Amino acid sequence: DILLTVDTSRLERAKDAGVLQSVDSDVLEARIPASLQDADNQWFGFSQRARIIFYDKADVPNPPATYVDLADPAYKGQVCHRSSSNVYSQTLLSSIIENHGEEAAKDWAKGVVENFARDPQGGDTDQLRGLVSGECDISISNTYYFARSVRKDVDGLPAEARANIGWVFPAQNGEGAHMNLSGGGVAANAPNKENAIKFMEYLASDQAQQYFSAGNDEYPAVPGVAISPSVATLGLFRPDDVDLTKVAKNVPMAQKIFNEVGWK
Ligand SMILES: [Fe+2]
Known part of the structure; x- marks a missing residue:
């Protein structure tokens, strides 16, 4: 009945495909x-993350x-x-297209590719692990990957290693930190549409907001809903309030740029 996923690009893709x-x-x-x-009320965000700079x-x-x-x-x-x-x-590149x-x-x-310490690889936790291993000095990661390692043990990110990691919420004097979200919508062919809407309304309640965001870091x-201790x-910080629907429209151009500059 419901599609729950992360990233407005995916939600927009689902909308364009007639899934919602x-x-x-x-x-x-x-x-x-x-x-x-x-x-058009085809999708709603239920929690948010920032994509920020971590460094040794x-x-x-x-x-x-x-x-x-x-x-x-x-x-x-x-x-x-x-x-x-x-x-x-x-x-992220789509937001840079939108803002700059x-x-x-x-x-x-092109400049980032020239600054790479290694070929692009792994997930966001691997970027943080790269700081610990010494392979990377500067990594970009979504906030919840770091917050998760504060809340519970994450392989390769023990507390003593984490103590050497600093972070920067980017562009605080400019556009603000790039945001994205977890969200969802009701499936186009949902057999239980009324209950699907009730469930989404429940996800927007204070109680569900607190445990959903805390569980995802x-x-x-x-x-007004409290932020969990790990987060x-x-x-x-100041978030970038650029319209994420507009940002999602830039994805094809972003992919073209990545190909042109050789960002693997
Ligand atoms: Fe993720």
């Missing part, structure tokens, strides 16, 4: 901020302050990121 249907719910309309829901405090005295800085030749041979086939990479334009986005991607979607470790 519009939902008429005063509860969802009132509870979920407008920026976290589809304009011993090796990087002046960490990048913005996404754009990641392409600075000063960081040659230091940067780790996952592959361009991954949706997180695609949505196609030309700047291409220059950025994410930020709640509904304003609170990262501190407060």
Whole structure:
């Protein structure tokens, strides 16, 4: 009855493919901020994450302050990121296209490739592990991967190693930290549409918001719901409030740029 997934690019792809249907719910309309829901009410965000810069405090005295800085030749041979086939990479570059334009986005991607410490590989936890192993000095990862390692044991990220990792919420004097979400919508052919809507309304309740976001180590979607202790470790920041639906439309262009600059 319901498709639950992560990343607005995926939710938009589902919408374009006719997998979802519009939902008429005063509860969802009132509870979920407008920026976290589809304009046609085909999907709603239930929790949020930021994609931020982590770095080895011993090796990087002046960490990048913005996404754009990641392409600075000063960081040659230091940067780790996952592959361009991954949706997180695609949505991040799509947001840079939206905020800075196609030309700047291409220059950025080219510069980051030139700064790579290794070929793109692994998931976001592997980027953090790269800081611990010494292979990477600067890594980009979603906030919940780090927060999870605070909440419970994650292989390769023990507390003593984590103590050497610093982080930067990028572009705090500019567009803000790149955000994405976990969310979902009602399936176009849902046999139990009414209950599906009730379940989504429940996910937007204070109680469900708290345990859903805490369980994912994410930020709640509904304003005023408490942030879990592991997530609170990262501190407060200013999010990029760019329209993620617009960002998702840039994914084909982002993929083209990745191919052109040789981001594997
Ligand atoms: Fe993830």
